[in-house]
Amino acid sequence: MKLSNKFALIISLVSIATGTPLMLSCVRWIISLGDYTKMLTSLAVLSLILTGFLYFYQETRLRKAISGERKDIVYDIPLVSGLHAAINFSVFILLFSLIINPLFEITSIKNIFKIGVCLIPIGLIQLSLIYHLGFTLLSPYYRTLEDTQFTGLNITQKVLLLGIPALIFSVFTGYISTKSWLGLFYLVFPSLIILILIKTIKEPIDAIQERIQKILNDPFSSLKKTIIVSGDEIALINDLISIFLGKTISIISEIKETADKVRTQGEAILSGIRRLSSSSKQINNSVQEILENKAESDSMVNSVQKNDEELSSLSSEIESQIKTLVATSKKSIELANSGEEKSEEGVNKINTFVQKIEEGSKSLEELSSAFEEIKEFNSLMEQISDDTNLLALNASIEATRKEGEESKGFSVIADEIRKLSNDSASYLEKTKDNIKRMSEAVKSIVESTEKSISIFEDSKSIIQKTAEELKEISESIGLSTSMADQISGILKEGFDSISEIKKAAKKLSSLNEQQVEAALALSKETEAQVASMEDTEIRAQTLISIIDKIKENTNIHIE
């Protein structure tokens, strides 16, 4: 049997079972019939119809709700079922009253009032019964649903829903049964007791509910003990909650201690992570350097390989050139030696020549001094000429002063003297010119001789230097020849070394590749490590912050 069938059957049966006696007593009160057989028969038929109707209605609704076809009606089922039952019975009372009336006459206004009075309590009782029953039956099902929301009535509403119809019905049936208002006492009393009982149950439940609500809203503020005065299981539940809270406090303090430890550990991890992170960065840098070095060493290896080919071609050239150099050197040494000898000869010849020139120069100097003497003599002659001229002039002056034969004599003398003076002056001028020219010629000879001597001296020093340089060249050539031999030997050694370098370069290249592979792997691992460390760092920081929060909360509330 399906859940929907079960639920529909239970509700139908319960409503019939509770509603029928109520309806029966009401109808009896309305129309005051004595024929029970007819009444029971018609009641049984109507009850079956009603049950069937209720059953199918509820079954359809429940099936749709459970299958998820109509989710909106899930929580309405108990209330709607109650209302349905209430409406059914209200309508049924009216129908039943008409059926059992033999004349099918319209009853009096008094009876219609009675029917109305019966309809309200019976409907309310049916509604509350079926609603409570439906909710109780469906609670296990509701708990299985996601996002469970109990949208039903609260406990006060439920009490009112049960109590008010019960009170009305008590008043009504008490009056009907006893036909006296005294009967009301026997009915109201139990109702009051029920209300008091409900209250004694409700208050502790409300207190617990309130406490739990507080715990839910702010778990740490409501850990203090709350005393509830109640002798039943509710007080026991409260005590159990207190024990649970005490245990929770001790667990929280343990958590706090552990949090402290975890925090210190977290900080240590964080610092470790930071150190590791910096180390990883250094590793990455080293890897980068290795990669850069690899490129450099690769280029070096390549250049070594290229140079090797060039060197091998050069080596043969160098060897042949060294041989040529040695031969040329020997020839050069011979030439240098002969040059040295010739230089010495040249120097000797220059020395003799210079000696002779110096002798000539001395003679010229003597000649020059003779010219100087002649110059002095000339000036003396010039003076004599001047004096002669003056004498002539004086004679002329004297001739003008004298008269007659004396004057003529003076003038003749004056003329002769003037002629003599003029001649001597002209001769003197010529002599002066000649001496001047000769003197200048001698001067230029002396100067050129001095220049020649200096040139010869320079030449001598140049030849001496050349001889020395030739000697040095000869020695250098000798040295370079031996050097060439040594270079030849060194070159051979060098080529052996180059072949070894080449081998080493190949090894280096292969080693570099291995190193690079290892470095790349290391780099990847380091990157992964850095990433995980960063993640761990974030987590550690989050952990520390969480721990700080926990500590903060526990510090505030645990005293």
Added chain:
Amino acid sequence: MNKILVFCLDKIFFGININQVKSLSRLGKTKKIPESPAWIGGLAKYRDNSFPLIKLWELLNLEAPKKKVLLLPTDFDYCAFLISGVKGIYEFDTDKESSKIYRLPYLSGLGTLQNKTVLQIELNKLLTEKQKRILKKLTGKNEKK
């Protein structure tokens, strides 16, 4: 026609009538006269007589020559003149009137020799009275009259 002794000072030809010239002589040794004016060239001896020497170029504001010749005047014996560049004795006429334009007391005429102008000067008018007094004080001699 006058007989004129022609000499050259600073490229200017001067002439002196030979009647005013006693004799010409080579300049021998001279003695310096302390605190004497610039136009006096010291004391010179000539035939047992000593004469103060007048630098003619200084009197005429001309450049000093290299060779100097001693000229003894006929008219006075209290000094001798130093001249230079003696060209000789020439006979030529000089124009007195044209020389008056220059208004120089010692200039007595202008003549031409070998296309060059010769300035005829009077030796006794070369010196001013003050200069003469200075010379007379030095020698103690007076002008011949």
